[in-house]
Amino acid sequence: MATIPAYYNNNSINSLNSENKNNIENNSAVTQNIVCGPKLQYVQNRSVGSYIFERLNSHGQQIAQIDPITGDFTTFQDIKLLSLKLAKGLRNIGIGHGDVISICSNNNLDVCLPMLAAMYVGAVVSPLHSSLCRPDFKHLLAITKPKIIFCDYPSIEIIRKSLAELKLSVDLIIFGDSKIHQSLEGFLNLHCETGDDITPFDCMDPCNHVAFIVPTNGTKDLPRGVMITHGNILHHLQSHWDTDWSNLSMLSTSTMFSITGIKSMLACFDHGNIGILAPEFDPNVIAKIINDWKGDLVLVLSTIQLSKIVNYSKINDYNLERCKVVITYGSKLSDVHYKLTESLFNTAVLLVGYGSVETTGIITTPTTKKYSVGVPDPDTEMKIIDPETGRALGPNQPGELYIRGKRIMSGYYEDQLSTCEALDKDGWYHTGDIGYFDADQCLFIEGSLSDKFSYKNCEVMPFEIENVLLGHFEIKEACVIGVRNKLDGARAKAFIVRDVNSTISETRIKKYLEGHLSPFKQLHGGIVFMEKLPYTPTGKINRRKLMKLP
The missing domain is CATH 3.30.300.30 (ANL, C-terminal domain)
Structure with missing residues (x-):
């Protein structure tokens, strides 16, 4: 059962200074060298599942997702009905509140169904990916112990071998056909006819209910499972940037293994945008999708992926004018790649954001200031700390970035020591990243403390x-x-x-x-x-x- 142990609960995580005075330019404020985002009025006392269910219902028969390779698509109504049906199937085999399910797959039109179904029954989603090395994959399976795994065909081998070594018995449900394991279609036909009698799980305290256990990147050590609550996700979905997203389709190469993939998919379900489910990242494929798309696009890529796109030797052969917004995140974007992006995507607004799994993804509102990663999102406090003295620093003084707010994780799953190292007693998340604020409260990131x-x-x-x-x-x-x-x-x-x-x-x-x-x-x-x-x-x-x- 995935629950938040007592030592993770810290009311100060959501305790924000109510006396901040708004800055007229970017609506942020500074108090004792703490830069604060604006206040947000949002719906809190419910689950992500019930919220998204209502949004799916409101979008009806509009196209929700498209496979850009095959041209196949699903509507919001299709997703609602199938996810309800799958939720009933999960309930019929005994999966419910607090149980963990895993999803291990590249993007496809069905990958959203177990995610939504799990949230409808109050279960927790723990994503995996077959490209992980075996020790990392086994480690994540060992700590989460999912009751069922939904996966694509290429993931079967690493899952079976890892389960055997861990001596775990877990049912596999396959996206597509399989002669050995049950397919998703077969599972639906066997365990449920309709989902008519399913009412999505709801909760009055979403900040204390885990929705996802999302792995960290594992770039320097074993990946840890970050507990993301319903409250974290709800706050993100209702914190809209000052950008008109209507009539924009979203192209993202991120899978559900990443918090960006999860958030991008849920954001499309929320706003009614078409989600273009790109396969594994390939500059040629991404460039061709943009070139061939008939509508306007928002492109969501990590800075590493964006650098590969702009470095692609044949990128000038493609028309990129359909791309109206480029959102990038992750490591710092180099000077040369920043300039190339502005040149190649000359009809798009470039938005550079900052965030991590622990902050439920991007937690800044991008600005047009070059090289800045933006200003704090609503209900978010940030400060720069001198690593030697622990003192909060003023403008243009680099130090470690600390963040507190409604989107900070609840902790690392089954890892109290790492949680206590990352979250202090006052609810500040110690990011380990070096940065500074300028006089306009715009954040700049210089790198990682651990890389120095x-x-x-x-x-x-x-x-x-x-x-x-x-x-x-x-x-x-x-x-x-x-x-x-x-x-x-x-x-x-x-x-x-x-x-x-x-x-x-x-x-x-x-x-x-x-x-x-x-x-x-x-x-x-x-x-x-x-x-x-x-x-x-x-x-x-x-x-x-x-x-x-x-």
Whole structure:
């Protein structure tokens, strides 16, 4: 049963300063170096399932989702009826409030059904992905212990092997046909006829009911299960950015394994937008979808994915004018990729946001200020802390970003120690990211505290070196880490993917860096050339794998 243990409950997480005075320009306020978003009046005393059910009902026979490869589609009415039917099936086999189900699949038209069905019966959704390495996959299965797993065909092997090693017996339901396991269609036919007698689960205290256990990226250690409550999701859905989303279809490559994939899908169900379910990320496929789409689009990509799109050698062969909004998030966007995005998507508004799984995804309202990741979302407090003194810093002083508000996670599932390290007694989430606010309360992120290292007592931020490397036209991708050294503390080591047809050498790259960076920011740890960098299922560079390489 997935419930919030007593030590996770902290009323101060939702305790916000009521005396803030709004800033006229961006509606944020500053009190004792705490930057606060505006107040939000929103519906609270219900579940995500009951809320989305009403929204699906209101959109009727409009198209809800499209498979851009096959052209197949489903309507909001289709999704409502099938998810209700599946909810009855789950209830008939004994799955209900607090039970965990897993979904392990790339995007398809049916992947939303078990998610909605689980929320209708009060169950918790724990997403997985087959591209995880076996130890990470097993770890997530071991802590969540799902009662049933819905998956696509390519995921069967890693699931079966992991379950066998853990000695767990779990039923698999397959999206599509399978000769060995039960299909989703077969499950529906066997366990239920209709969902007419199902009333979606509701709750009066959504902040204390877990809706999702979403894995962290696992870029530096084993992934942890982040508990996202119904209250977290409800607040997000009702915190609308000052953007007209009507008549926009949403193209996102994120699967349900990521909080972005979950939120994008639910946002489309809420607003009535068409969700374009792209397959696994491929620059050529994404560019073709944008080129061929007949309506206006909002494109949602991580900064890593966006950099791959703008670096794609054939991107100029496609018409990108249908893209009206580009939303990006994740690691900092390099100078060269920022400029390329503005040039290639010249009919679109570029919105750069900040967030993590622990903040229920993006938790800033993007602004048009270049390189800023925006201002705090409604009911959100942020402050910059000096890691040495613990003092809240003023404008233009970098330090660790702390966040408190209604979208902060309840904790890490079955991991009290990590929860207590991330959430302090006053409800502040310690992000581990380095950033600062300018005089207009706009947030800028410089990198991760855990990535920073010291070379001969001089602090080095990897992103600063990566940004310069990516400015060279023969370098396609770059990642810098600090390699421990007895004499110097740590030395910068770069993993580089050359551009197509490039033969640039280590000597030339080092010569290039000498003209752009100070001596202590040089690549004293060397350079490793790779055909491609390792990535997590959510599109972040897997630094944990790079650290293990010789």
